Amino acid sequence: xxxxxxxxxxxxxxxxxxxxxxxxxxxxxxxxxxxxxxxxxxxxxxxxxxxxxxxxxxxxxxxxxxxxxxxxxxxxxxxxxxxxxxxxxxxxxxxxxxxxxxxxxxxxxxxxxxxxxxxxxxxxxxxxxxxxxxxxxxxxxxxxxxxxxxxxxxxxxxxxxxxxxxxxxxxxxxxxxxxxxxxxxxxxxxxxxxxxxxxxxxxxxxxxxxxxxxxxxxxxxxxxxxxxxxxxxxxxxxxxxxxxxxxxxxxxxxxxxxxxxxxxxxxxxxxxxxxxxxxxxxxxxxxxxxxxxxxxxxxxxxxxxxxxxxxxxxxxxxxxxxxxxxxxxxxxxxxxxxxxxxxxxxxxxxxxxxxxxxxxxxxxxxxxxxxxxxxxxxxxxxxxxxxxxxxxxxxxxxxxxxxxxxxxxxxxxxxxxxxxxxxxxxxxxxxxxxxxxxxxxxxxxxxxxxxxxx
Amino acid sequence: xxxxxxxxxxxxxxxxxxxxxxxxxxxxxxxxxxxxxxxxxxxxxxxxxxxxxxxxxxxxxxxxxxxxxxxxxxxxxxxxxxxxxxxxxxxxxxxxxxxxxxxxxxxxxxxxxxxxxxxxxxxxxxxxxxxxxxxxxxxxxxxxxxxxxxxxxxxxxxxxxxxxxxxxxxxxxxxxxxxxxxxxxxxxxxxxxxxxxxxxxxxxxxxxxxxxxxxxxxxxxxxxxxxxxxxxxxxxxxxxxxxxxxxxxxxxxxxxxxxxxxxxxxxxxxxxxxxxxxxxxxxxxxxxxxxxxxxxxxxxxxxxxxxxxxxxxxxxxxxxxxxxxxxxxxxxxxxxxxxxxxxxxxxxxxxxxxxxxxxxxxxxxxxxxxxxxxxxxxxxxxxxxxxxxxxxxxxxxxxxxxxxxxxxxxxxxxxxxxxxxxxxxxxxxxxxxxxxxxxxxxxxxxxxxxxxxx
Numbered sequence: 001x002x003x004x005x006x007x008x009x010x011x012x013x014x015x016x017x018x019x020x021x022x023x024x025x026x027x028x029x030x031x032x033x034x035x036x037x038x039x040x041x042x043x044x045x046x047x048x049x050x051x052x053x054x055x056x057x058x059x060x061x062x063x064x065x066x067x068x069x070x071x072x073x074x075x076x077x078x079x080x081x082x083x084x085x086x087x088x089x090x091x092x093x094x095x096x097x098x099x100x101x102x103x104x105x106x107x108x109x110x111x112x113x114x115x116x117x118x119x120x121x122x123x124x125x126x127x128x129x130x131x132x133x134x135x136x137x138x139x140x141x142x143x144x145x146x147x148x149x150x151x152x153x154x155x156x157x158x159x160x161x162x163x164x165x166x167x168x169x170x171x172x173x174x175x176x177x178x179x180x181x182x183x184x185x186x187x188x189x190x191x192x193x194x195x196x197x198x199x200x201x202x203x204x205x206x207x208x209x210x211x212x213x214x215x216x217x218x219x220x221x222x223x224x225x226x227x228x229x230x231x232x233x234x235x236x237x238x239x240x241x242x243x244x245x246x247x248x249x250x251x252x253x254x255x256x257x258x259x260x261x262x263x264x265x266x267x268x269x270x271x272x273x274x275x276x277x278x279x280x281x282x283x284x285x286x287x288x289x290x291x292x293x294x295x296x297x298x299x300x301x302x303x304x305x306x307x308x309x310x311x312x313x314x315x316x317x318x319x320x321x322x323x324x325x326x327x328x329x330x331x332x333x334x335x336x337x338x339x340x341x342x343x344x345x346x347x348x349x350x351x352x353x354x355x356x357x358x359x360x361x362x363x364x365x366x367x368x369x370x371x372x373x374x375x376x377x378x379x380x381x382x383x384x385x386x387x388x389x390x391x392x393x394x395x396x397x398x399x400x401x402x403x404x405x406x407x408x409x410x411x412x413x414x415x416x417x418x419x420x421x422x423x424x425x426x427x428x429x430x431x432x433x434x435x436x437x438x439x440x441x442x443x444x445x446x447x448x449x450x451x452x453x454x
Numbered sequence: 455x456x457x458x459x460x461x462x463x464x465x466x467x468x469x470x471x472x473x474x475x476x477x478x479x480x481x482x483x484x485x486x487x488x489x490x491x492x493x494x495x496x497x498x499x500x501x502x503x504x505x506x507x508x509x510x511x512x513x514x515x516x517x518x519x520x521x522x523x524x525x526x527x528x529x530x531x532x533x534x535x536x537x538x539x540x541x542x543x544x545x546x547x548x549x550x551x552x553x554x555x556x557x558x559x560x561x562x563x564x565x566x567x568x569x570x571x572x573x574x575x576x577x578x579x580x581x582x583x584x585x586x587x588x589x590x591x592x593x594x595x596x597x598x599x600x601x602x603x604x605x606x607x608x609x610x611x612x613x614x615x616x617x618x619x620x621x622x623x624x625x626x627x628x629x630x631x632x633x634x635x636x637x638x639x640x641x642x643x644x645x646x647x648x649x650x651x652x653x654x655x656x657x658x659x660x661x662x663x664x665x666x667x668x669x670x671x672x673x674x675x676x677x678x679x680x681x682x683x684x685x686x687x688x689x690x691x692x693x694x695x696x697x698x699x700x701x702x703x704x705x706x707x708x709x710x711x712x713x714x715x716x717x718x719x720x721x722x723x724x725x726x727x728x729x730x731x732x733x734x735x736x737x738x739x740x741x742x743x744x745x746x747x748x749x750x751x752x753x754x755x756x757x758x759x760x761x762x763x764x765x766x767x768x769x770x771x772x773x774x775x776x777x778x779x780x781x782x783x784x785x786x787x788x789x790x791x792x793x794x795x796x797x798x799x800x801x802x803x804x805x806x807x808x809x810x811x812x813x814x815x816x817x818x819x820x821x822x823x824x825x826x827x828x829x830x831x832x833x834x835x836x837x838x839x840x841x842x843x844x845x846x847x848x849x850x851x852x853x854x855x856x857x858x859x860x861x862x863x864x865x866x867x868x869x870x871x872x873x874x875x876x877x878x879x880x881x882x883x884x885x886x887x888x889x890x891x892x893x894x895x896x897x898x899x900x901x902x903x904x905x906x907x908x
Contacts (some may be wrong), residue, residue, distance in 0.1 A: 328804075351809070355786075356746075385908075389706045389710065403745065
């Protein structure tokens with residue numbers, strides 16, 4: 001084993017002081033939860049809906065929420081035999097009745113519709129669900145949550161601080177959150193890690209030696225093979241990997257942070273300094289120093305939720321890089337930034353220009369028919385510089401269709417396979433800017449992104 | 455079969471008129487041969503060497519020489535039991551005695567020493583050899599020649615014109631000559647092809663459908679596997695491939711020319727127009743049109759025979775391209791030109807410059823020890839732009855050591871594995887010039903090479 005330093009108790013106290021809800025916050029949350037539960041009950045009675053139970057779930061219900069987060073999940077639970085239609089109609093009717101008391105309400109949609117409200121400053125999800133016998137019999141993904149809640153509540157007692165420390169540590173590493181933008185660790189996942197390893201410190205130490213394929217199966221009931229880097233079998237569902245959303249790079253980033261943290265356990269891992277936006281002058285200096293080509297594809301940010309937007313952006317990032325490679329541009333790296341108004345796909349290239357001449361390699365001379373057709377096509381054709389035989393194959397030097405990456409993107413980007421909303425937005429208009437032109441993009445958050453980028 | 459045109463008889467006549475020795479040339483050659491044979495006999499008698507026979511070999515002896523070539527091969531044949539030393543001493547003594555009558559004489563060396571003389575305007579090789587029982591028992595490569603001679607003389611009668619046509623056709627294609635510079639077809643090889651296929655026309659037609667691995671074994675006695683593109687088993691030696699020196703690209707070039715020729719059989723295939731040297735203005739225009747980077751590595755031509763020089767130049771061409779690729783430059787093509795004074799390795803690149811930033815990919819994060827060492831080495835080091843995790847691996851953006859191909863070659867060319875004489879010459883000094891600087895190289899023959907090159 002490596003000779004890592006112990007994590008000082010003082011450090012943990014210092015972190016907890018900042019993130020652990022105090023008595024007042026805790027009391028307030030419980031009050032609000034109870035008030036909401038009573039409102040749901042009242043609403044269902046008022047609407048004459050019977051058999052409805054109220055379930056408090058999520059970190060608020062389990063005492064593992066980070067101070068300052070005001071998220072409450074209230075599940076409106078219907079008997080299993082309720083029809084899908086009824087669940088949606090009656091569930092939403094009850095939620096809307098409760099929402100009459102809220103400052104703000106918004107219909108949302110996962111597998112089923114649910115209601116998101118702001119109630120006395122708290123961000124509350126009112127979620128209709130089925131009350132099934134076990135998590136293996138769920139009718140919808142949300143039906144699983146009450147089982148998660150029961151599992152964690154029964155085992156987390158006394159370890160709440162460790163969960164808080166782990167969540168905040170992951171936040172500091174930038175790997176906390178299982179939504180499709182982040183592709184990191186979910187709250188439930190951190191709780192399972194703490195239950196499995198017993199403490200924050202044990203989890204960090206164990207993670208230093210994780211390898212892809214690392215598997216934790218608390219209930220020893222795994223039923224199928226998983227191919228994700230981290231496999232944490234859901235204790236309430238033997239077929240589900242709780243860490244399925246975690247990307248390979250975030251898995252590695254967490255391992256890396258755990259190692260660094262144990263080498264020198266400091267507060268900055270939990271609360272990293274906010275990077276400053278890059279100034280125009282710094283952009284120009286860095287361009288001059290790197291001497292690569294920076295391209296930015298800019299378009300209007302589509303008006304969809306992040307869980308829909310980001311997978312489309314990541315897909316576009318891949319597709320754009322593939323297009324450039326297909327046309328022989330060398331891509332150093334790619335990135336995505338999306339703000340309220342504009343979205344940017346960033347591409348760093350070895351060079352944004354290629355020579356006019358392009359080596360076009362044909363079939364071997366002895367593959368007679370193909371070879372002759374190839375030769376006929378290019379011999380004496382317009383825009384052919386010359387031809388020769390190399391390694392037994394006909395080679396023609398032809399004129400490159402797109403000698404600049406900017407020209408290629410401007411002409412061929414729309415031929416890439418893009419997600420629906422991104423396609424729509426790009427189709428309405430996009431722009432490709434190069435190197436120093438980036439100074440035009442002034443948004444604070446983009447400039448922060450740039451500091452890490454270049 | 456394809457619908458190729460017949461080769462017009464008139465065309466063959468027109469070619470033969472230019473290349474077939476007339477009666478006077480033929481008579482002159484026979485006279486000279488007989489005179490030389492008599493001189494060799496006289497010399498051996500004068501020196502008191504017994505058991506010596508004179509053998510006329512080569513195309514002159516077989517009636518398959520191209521008009522205007524004045525090459526005569528005289529073999530001075532010793533009994534098999536002669537020692538190697540004796541053969542060399544006595545053989546060369548006889549040759550030198552004959553050379554007293556010559557305008558010029560030069561010692562040469564293949565496996566054994568031999569004498570090259572100019573005698574009455576003819577270029578004569580006087581070659582001592584062993585008189586062995588069969589070609590399978592040769593003591594030196596030259597001992598094979600008399601057997602070749604006997605084999606061809608016994609079978610070529612009536613087909614001499616076909617041999618002449620094939621040789622001239624191959625000359626026109628640039629694939630005639632088995633020396634290491636050309637890597638083409640030898641004279642003996644053309645004779646075997648005519649014997650096998652029966653005529654010039656049949657050979658050309660057959661070659662249109664050749665594939666690598668094409669094998670002709672006239673005596674049906676092949677004993678070992680060969681991997682060259684064309685395999686013509688020596689009728690006098692079951693283990694030898696007569697076409698071993700033929701390169702894949704010349705094999706293909708010949709196939710290509712045969713197809714083109716049959717499509718439109720014209721005189722130009724036998725006598726292609728001499729390309730004109732490229733003018734300065736044309737060089738600049740072509741550079742501007744191609745927009746690639748042309749590099750020329752120039753050094754003094756080593757003073758060695760072509761069979762020693764060219765393998766070393768081809769090796770250097772490969773090594774230089776490999777060096778450039780190792781440092782991430784994209785090579786479009788490479789070439790070699792060698793004149794009396796200067797030798798040039800030509801390199802065409804996608805670009806002669808690369809950005810300062812270089813993506814250096816390390817081990818996967820989970821290969822703990824390696825990964826940690828890698829990270830430690832680059833974290834915060836000088837000339838490191840930044841680091842991140844990509845596809846599970848640590849990546850650092852480091853400063854490229856050689857951002858220009860010219861700088862790379864100037865610094866690292868001598869670290870390439872080069873042949874002895876080329877190494878010596880390059881070590882004494884070389885220069886790397888770029889693009890328009892090529893206009894400095896004025897040699898006619900180089901400028902002719904350039905016309906094909908760019």
